[in-house]
Amino acid sequence: MPLHRPSQSPARAGKRSLFALTRAIARAVACAGALGCAARAHGAGLQDVHVGMGLPKPPYIMESGEAGLDYDIAKQALAAGGYKLVGQLLPQTRALAMLRGGQLDGMLSTNEGIGGQDYFTDTYIVYQNVATTLSSRHLDIRRIEDLANYSVAAFQSASMLLGERFRLVASKHQGYREYASQITQDKLLFMGRIDVVVGDHLIFRYFSGKLEAQIDGTQAVTQHRIFPESPRKAVFREARVRDGFNAGLKIIRANGTYDAIVKQYLGSAP
Structure with a gap:
């Protein structure tokens, strides 16, 4: 004889409907969050970082100021770390003065030899x-x-x-x-x-x-060849930007982006 299933009370059915609705809302919020993360990963909403790059020095910084071995590596490292590089072509001495005067967020292609209390990144490129x-x-x-x-x-x-x-x-x-x-x-x-x-x-x-x-x-x-290799770093006024750059640099080294940039300008990856 089949078992008899008692019909649900209106109160219990209402609780189940409310629970289902809550789960649906939670899924929608999670989905929206994931889409937001994906959008940021593709460049949407990145915070601008204004950086002095020196004057053009191909193949590292091309005359346009928007390409080059040095520029592309720094741009992609910052992007992977959550920031957008906004480069300015400036003599290094002027860029350094502007950095220390709070008019720039950072500089490319330098090292601790410039002194100061700002935050230096890991080495991201090596000059000879x-x-x-x-x-x-x-x-x-x-x-x-x-x-x-x-x-x-x-x-x-x-x-x-x-x-x-x-x-x-x-x-x-x-x-x-x-x-x-x-x-x-x-x-x-x-x-x-x-x-x-x-x-x-x-x-x-x-x-x-x-x-x-x-x-x-x-x-x-x-x-x-009387000089050793010259490792170059970026320097930023804020530690969080330095940390973002370093994290992004590790990402682009691991996913092949770094080697692809080197091959584009020099013909072979290191």
């Missing part, structure tokens, strides 16, 4: 600085201290970024100059105005092909 000379000059440069014997054109803030030995040479050297625009270094070397250019080998190579027709940028050069 060299001393470049015209091969026809046959200059003997085997160590940093040998630069004291020659006139030198370096990139802006080199004396703060290239270590204590270089800082000491630069501070006592009357023939030492720094230039905000790095194409100027190439011009001076190929025109015979200075003996040595100090800067990244890729930047020098790029600008050698951008000189005026009357300057022979095809002359053979010798690159003296």
Whole structure:
């Protein structure tokens, strides 16, 4: 004989309906939250971070100020950490003054050599600085201290970024100059105005092909590898932005974005 199921009371049925409605609302809220997270992950609602980038130094920062090996890595690291990079092309010395005056949130491509109490990120890119000379000059440069014997054109803030030995040479050297625009270094070397250019080998190579027709940028050069690799960091006024950058950097290294950017500009991943 089939069991008899008593009919539910109106009160009990009402409780069940209220419970079902509550669960439906909870699911809807959770779904909305997930969609919000997904939107933020794709760039919606990211907080702007205004950053000084130096002047163009291809292939790291292109002339547009919106592309380059350095720029793209920093942009993607910030985005993965919840921030949007808003870059400004500025001489490094001006960018540093603006950072310390509260007019910028951060700077790219620097290190602790600039001093200050701001927050430095993990290393996100590595430059290789060299001393470049015209091969026809046959200059003997085997160590940093040998630069004291020659006139030198370096990139802006080199004396703060290239270590204590270089800082000491630069501070006592009357023939030492720094230039905000790095194409100027190439011009001076190929025109015979200075003996040595100090800067990244890729930047020098790029600008050698951008000189005026009357300057022979095809002359053979010798690159003296007297400097160690130069790890570069970003620096921010707020620790939370630094932390977001570092977290984002780990994400783009793990998911292949970092290597894809390097391959785009250099042809191979490290």
